[in-house]
Amino acid sequence: QSALTQPASVSGSPGQSITISCTGTNSDVGTYNFVSWYQQYPGRAPKLIIYDVSNRPSGVSSRFSGSKSGNTASLTISGLQAEDEADYYCSSYTSSTTYVFGTGTKVTVL
Amino acid sequence: QVQLVQSGAEVKKPGSSVTVSCKASGGTFSTFAFSWVRQAPGQGLEWMGGTIPILGARNYAQKFQGRITITTDASTAYMELSGLTYEDTAVIYCARDSRPRSSSWRGAKIYFGMDVWGQGTTVTVSS
Numbered sequence: 001q002s003a004l005t006q007p008a009s010v011s012g013s014p015g016q017s018i019t020i021s022c023t024g025t026n027s028d029v030g031t032y033n034f035v036s037w038y039q040q041y042p043g044r045a046p047k048l049i050i051y052d053v054s055n056r057p058s059g060v061s062s063r064f065s066g067s068k069s070g071n072t073a074s075l076t077i078s079g080l081q082a083e084d085e086a087d088y089y090c091s092s093y094t095s096s097t098t099y100v101f102g103t104g105t106k107v108t109v110l
Numbered sequence: 111q112v113q114l115v116q117s118g119a120e121v122k123k124p125g126s127s128v129t130v131s132c133k134a135s136g137g138t139f140s141t142f143a144f145s146w147v148r149q150a151p152g153q154g155l156e157w158m159g160g161t162i163p164i165l166g167a168r169n170y171a172q173k174f175q176g177r178i179t180i181t182t183d184a185s186t187a188y189m190e191l192s193g194l195t196y197e198d199t200a201v202i203y204c205a206r207d208s209r210p211r212s213s214s215w216r217g218a219k220i221y222f223g224m225d226v227w228g229q230g231t232t233v234t235v236s237s
Contacts, residue, residue, distance in 0.1 A: 001172055003154070036223030038155070045203055045230055046147075046155065051223030057208070089155050091223070097169050099145060099221040104154035 004029065004090055004102035011108040012080045020105045022073040022090030028100055030071035034093040037066055037075045039086050046089065050075060077107070085109045112137035114204055114228035121234045127192040130231045132204030139185045140164045141210040143221050146180065146189045150200040158202075160221050161187060164213050169221075194235045204228040 005023040012018040022029065022037075029035055035053045038046035048057055050066040053073065063078045073092075077084055090102035117131040132144065145160035159170035161180045168180050179190045187204055205224035211217065 003156075032220075034220060034222060038224075040155075045227035046205075046224075047227075048208065048223050048225045051208060051225075057225055087154075091155075091157075093220050093222070096172075097167075097219055097221075098171055099157040099160065101147075101155040101157055 001028075001094055001096060001098055001100050004092060004100055006088075006090060006102040006105045008103070009106045009108065011110055012077075013110045014080055014082065016080050017076060017078040018080060018107065020075045020077075020088055020090075020107070022075070022102045024071050024073070024092055024100075026071065027096070028092040028094040029068065029073050031095060032093045033068070035066070035068055035073040036091045037064075037073075038089045038091065040089065041086050080109055082109050112206065112226050114206060114226055116202075116204055116228040116231045119232040119234070121236060122194050123237055124195055124235055126194050127190055128194060128233050129188055129190045130202050130204070130233070132187045132189075132228050134185050134187075134206065138210065139182075141212070143207040143209075143211075144180075144182070144187045145205050145207065145221060145224060146178075146187075147203045147205055147224075148200040149203070150197070153200075158189070158191075162211070162219065164211065165218055167219060191233075194233075196235050198233065199235045201230045201232050203230050 037050035140163040206226040208225040
């Protein structure tokens with residue numbers, strides 16, 4: 001099972017919107033609506049920010065939104081803030097009854 | 111408030127094995143899926159394997175097949191990794207997914223998004 005493909009880095013200015021893509025295959029993202037997104041700060045455990053493609057857990061800012069089209073899922077951060085500077089990982093359930101993460105994207109707030 | 115508390119840091123020699131434990135407190139155990147996720151220094155997240163106690167299910171990433179064993183007891187999950195090499199130096203997390211299930215549910219075998227994480231256990235492989 002290969003890792004899902006994400007851009008290595010994405011940057012934006014405060015207040016702007018950015019989108020992170022996550023490309024998988026018909027064996028994961030393309031078949032299942034069980035795509036999640038995680039935010040991770042250095043030295044900290046990941047935090048779930050989106051589950052089931054587009055749902056936010058309680059307490060997660062509405063500035064985070066998710067979507068999916070075909071084999072590609074996307075995370076959009078609107079109204080970018082300094083605190084959004086972190087690493088972001090997508091993930092998906094797979095047809096092999098396993099779980100796979102994306103390669104990770106470093107978000108920089110300019 | 112569910113918490114996952116992992117065992118402490120380990121230093122192991124190449125070729126040896128390591129076992130990391132993950133004790134759940136404050137909630138039910140068997141109805142959730144638990145996964146083990148590792149992160150090598152400066153690298154991304156990697157799913158190693160998982161277990162769904164209510165199903166008696168254990169699933170392993172192909173990369174670790176033959177080297178990893180995940181077990182559970184009443185409230186603790188364990189992950190044993192054998193044949194350690196220097197490339198196994200990493201922080202290993204346990205995590206619980208967000209959806210309780212019954213054994214009769216069609217979706218019971220699915221690993222969902224993980225909303226509760228342990229603090230991480232550093233495993234260092236060094237001679």
